[in-house]
Amino acid sequence: MTGYTLAPDGPTTPGRTADVLVARHRRLPRDRMGHRLTASGRSLIGQALVTTYGPRAGVAPGALVRDAHRRWSVPSLGLNASVAHCGEFSAVAFAPAAHAIGVDVQDERDRPYALRWLGDLLARQEPATIRDFAECEALIKASHLTKETFAGTRLPEWRPGWRPMDERAGAEGVTGGRSGTGTGAGSAMGTKPAPPSGTGTGTEAAPGAQAPSASETAPPPPTPTYHVRSLVLRPEGAPPLHLALACDAPVPVRFHHLERE
Known part of the structure; x- marks a missing residue:
């Protein structure tokens, strides 16, 4: 192995840096149709x-968990993770547990x-690019957006x-942290505007009912806006690759490259 x-x-500050490992697996087995057989996402994360x-970061397969939005995490190490593969290349990203x-x-x-x-x-007048495709996929993996x-x-x-x-979306921008939701009406997160006052569904207490406390009526804290970034990799003897990341904060990123024989 070289890298x-x-x-x-x-x-960098402690607990703020994301790590991204791009690996090339040169001798992947192939099926009867000639397609490369890639390792599972769980296996790729464990290796990464x-x-x-x-070696001390090695964990049992059961230590890798997925939430309701199919996002990976390693609770014992305080990390969130994401994985992708394309042909003989794989990419695994890790971020502190505070960040998606x-x-x-x-x-x-x-x-x-x-x-x-x-x-x-994306409301474009022309087809999207491969870069757009990669950034959208990364955004879906980081957030609780789906293709639907x-x-x-x-x-x-x-x-x-x-x-x-x-920057582009304004009020309909994609917001929300690891467990947050968007706050803009009509946003892609599917949140709904609060009902107008006086409709019987607001915060007025029914006769004889105890008024809610300030902590119960306080709005939820604002959630961070997602960020995206991408770059082009030009591996020797292979077509260019578009690597994209999405995160709920613009954390510093440390890139690692590995060639597996």
């Missing part, structure tokens, strides 16, 4: 833990129908580094 690690792309953090993380990797295969469909979903509730989401204009979703 390298890049220094974090921003100032040891590669990224050392999503990763995706896509090659430049021709897929006109999928990109046209995604372009319509993605309508209304808008990606901010591309530039290097993290870009907050609300």
Whole structure:
């Protein structure tokens, strides 16, 4: 195995840095149709833990859990995780448990129908790009959006580094932390506006009922806006790859690359 690690792309503080491991698996077995057989997501995360953090980070398969939105975490290590694979490449991202993380990797295969469909979903006048495709997949993995509730989401204009979703979407921006929900009416998160006062469904107490306490009527704390970022990898002897990340904060990222024989 050969590989390298890049220094974090921003100032680091304890518990704030995300790690992303991109691995190339050169000798994957193939099925009878010639398609590569990739390891399971659970297996890839387990391998990446040891590669990224050392042997002490090795955990039993049962230590990796998924929540109701199918997001991975490693509670015993205080980490959230996300995984993707494309051909002989895999990508695994880890973030401190306080942050949601999503990763995706896509090659430049021709897929006109999928990109046209995604372009319509993003309200574009033209088909989406492979970069858009990867960023949307990463966003779905980090948030509790699904392909069915993605309508209304808008990606901010591309530039290097993290870009907050609300740059483009405004009031309909994708917000919400690991367990939060969006707060804008009509947002992609599917939240509903509060009913108008005087309709009988507001906060007025019924006659004889005890008024709710201030803590019960206080609005929930604001939730952070998701951020996305992407870059192009140019592996030797292979087509370019688009690597995308989504997170609920613009945390510093440390990139690792590994070549497995």
